[in-house]
Amino acid sequence: xxxxxxxxxxxxxxxxxxxxxxxxxxxxxxxxxxxxxxxxxxxxxxxxxxxxxxxxxxxxxxxxxxxxxxxxxxxxxxxxxxxxxxxxxxxxxxxxxxxxxxxxxxxxxxxxxxxxxxxxxxxxxxxxxxxxxxxxxxxxxxxxxxxxxxxxxxxxxxxxxxxxxxxxxxxxxxxxxxxxxxxxxxxxxxxxxxxxxxxxxxxxxxxxxxxxxxxxxxxxxxxxxxxxxxxxxxxxxxxxxxxxxxxxxxxxxxxxxxxxxxxxxxxxxxxxxxxxxxxxxxxxxxxxxxxxxxxxxxxxxxxxxxxxxxxxxxxxxxxxxxxxxx
Numbered sequence: 183x184x185x186x187x188x189x190x191x192x193x194x195x196x197x198x199x200x201x202x203x204x205x206x207x208x209x210x211x212x213x214x215x216x217x218x219x220x221x222x223x224x225x226x227x228x229x230x231x232x233x234x235x236x237x238x239x240x241x242x243x244x245x246x247x248x249x250x251x252x253x254x255x256x257x258x259x260x261x262x263x264x265x266x267x268x269x270x271x272x273x274x275x276x277x278x279x280x281x282x283x284x285x286x287x288x289x290x291x292x293x294x295x296x297x298x299x300x301x302x303x304x305x306x307x308x309x310x311x312x313x314x315x316x317x318x319x320x321x322x323x324x325x326x327x328x329x330x331x332x333x334x335x336x337x338x339x340x341x342x343x344x345x346x347x348x349x350x351x352x353x354x355x356x357x358x359x360x361x362x363x364x365x366x367x368x369x370x371x372x373x374x375x376x377x378x379x380x381x382x383x384x385x386x387x388x389x390x391x392x393x394x395x396x397x398x399x400x401x402x403x404x405x406x407x408x409x410x411x412x413x414x415x416x417x418x419x420x421x422x423x424x425x426x427x428x429x430x431x432x433x434x435x436x437x438x439x440x441x442x443x444x445x446x447x448x449x450x451x452x453x454x455x456x457x458x459x460x461x462x463x464x465x466x467x468x469x470x471x472x473x474x475x476x477x478x479x480x481x482x483x484x485x486x487x488x489x490x491x492x493x494x495x496x497x498x499x500x501x502x503x504x505x506x507x508x
Contacts, residue, residue: 216247217406217413218268220259221442223374225272225398227294227459229438231424240416254353255372257326259401263288269406270417274328275396275468276475281326282498283476283489287404289500292418293468294425295398296458300329302336302389303371303379305361310368313340313389319367320348322357328396329354329370335394335478343482361385374443377452396475397468407500414503425459464499 219237221228231237238248251268253259256277262268264286271288273281278290304310310319313336323330337343352360354372358379361369371379371387379385400421407414428435432454440450476491 218249219270220253222253222272225294226439227424233438237420255324255327275399275472276331279476283494288401290399290498291503292400293397293462298392298395298456299373300332301387303385304368308367316347322350322352322360322366322369329372333370334482338482373453377449
């Protein structure tokens with residue numbers, strides 16, 4: 183059973199005074215003594231969940247502890263999942279697709295956000311105004327993340343490929359610094375670093391396309407989901423508790439994001455105004471958005487020709503755990 187609309191509405195109507203009770207899936211006899219969950223500044227709901235301790239509360243009766251690990255990008259979350267260093271990891275939807283296609287045994291079970299979290303960013307002094315202007319220029323990017331996929335698609339739209347630019351591979355925070363130091367001419371940005379560059383350093387978001395941002399997805403190791411389905415549901419119920427509070431009290435979400443990032447309120451506000459957390463459901467439209475990104479990567483030569491995007495999505499997306507929007 184999933185968390186259906188009626189169950190979720192009932193819990194919300196009761197003020198979510200207690201965690202959701204999920205009893206219809208079998209519990210593995212060898213339940214782990216601890217689970218490992220990531221948190222990330224690009225997944226604000228995870229920050230609120232970690233701050234409130236609701237997941238620990240929900241698992242305490244079963245004697246299961248929670249370990250939190252910060253991830254700095256989809257590539258790191260996928261790396262940690264593949265190495266079994268975490269059980270649940272936050273990525274972009276298209277990054278999860280690429281990970282699964284490359285043999286990472288994960289399942290996508292939840293949407294934590296529908297953001298416009300990436301754009302192509304430059305300094306005012308570079309003369310870059312369009313994607314075509316990137317030809318021959320140095321561009322910072324974190325490979326295997328939504329900003330990387332966004333860059334590839336933007337280049338293709340301008341008749342360019344990665345070979346037409348000089349990629350500088352850096353993690354997201356370092357990409358911002360490289361742009362500001364003048365080490366690169368452009369950066370495939372990610373919030374909240376992108377919002378900080380925009381407001382603190384006068385960086386320009388010269389290419390935006392909200393529709394080419396894929397969703398923020400929560401993923402679980404496939405073997406973990408098969409062995410411990412009720413724990414997966416408990417994690418999702420805790421996420422829903424945090425998401426409901428974030429919607430009801432945006433100031434609480436902004437406060438925890440500011441505490442973790444140490445960014446001023448105006449930068450936090452800029453990130454959150456580009457982050458929609460109102461619907462966590464993985465439906466047909468969401469699948470198609472991720473699929474379109476995969477097809478674009480094949481056409482751009484980033485993924486091998488003949489990659490079976492639809493079959494990979496079938497293996498990746500697990501709607502058996504998906505909750506209903508309230």
